[in-house]
Amino acid sequence: MDIPRIFNITESAHRIHNPFTPEKFATLGAALRMTPGTRILDLASGSGEMLCTWARDYGITGTGVDMSQLFNQQAQQRAQELKVADRVTFIHGDAAGYVADEKCGVAACVGATWIGGGVAGTLELLNQSLVPGGILLIGEPYWRKEPETEAVAQHCFASSVSDFLTLPGLVASFGELGYDVVEMVLADREGWDSYEAAKWLTMRRWLEANPGDELAVEIRETLNTAPVRHVTWVREYLGWGVFALMAR
Known part of the structure; x- marks a missing residue:
């Protein structure tokens, strides 16, 4: 069980696998007003930066589940590095359908x-894993500016314009599903830059070390186009944020 290999390659040097920065995760953690011992479940936890830093800074305990063997190993190493391995656990597995044993x-x-x-x-x-009155966290893209064409949307990791909502539309949709939005922290363009640009150096170094690999052509093509794609479309059109929700 694993994610597609190309993601393990391009994001192998990432601690955070989304456009958030460490400062944004710290802001979110403080905003949630968590007390020491708060239990957190993080599905698709990546390299574990959220759980590990919150365990260090706010005294939470938690479990992360992710399909990537590499990211799961990195999460365990990060927990050791921050001396929180006794408070956070990382499971290599499919987050789809995962329900915690303890709420x-x-x-x-x-x-x-x-x-x-x-x-x-x-x-x-x-x-299914939440105590009554608990908080749900959803990280989701949204259109900072709605694309004029389907082609523009496809340059922004979408298959069509309808894949994402605008920020007002996304926030309204939470209410329509029966939730109050009780906090939100939004990524900024610099966060997008850090997330995307870090892949480019990783890809270049990987290509130098693996010129004959079966993925070398695909990664070379990606590196050829990714910087212009990012500054032309992704940076201008696509937003991303984490939204804290409570059931009404």
């Missing part, structure tokens, strides 16, 4: 709502 005060899916077939299904999944 949590916070249940999160930060940037991978495909595990539930979209936002609504992911919220239903997370709710």
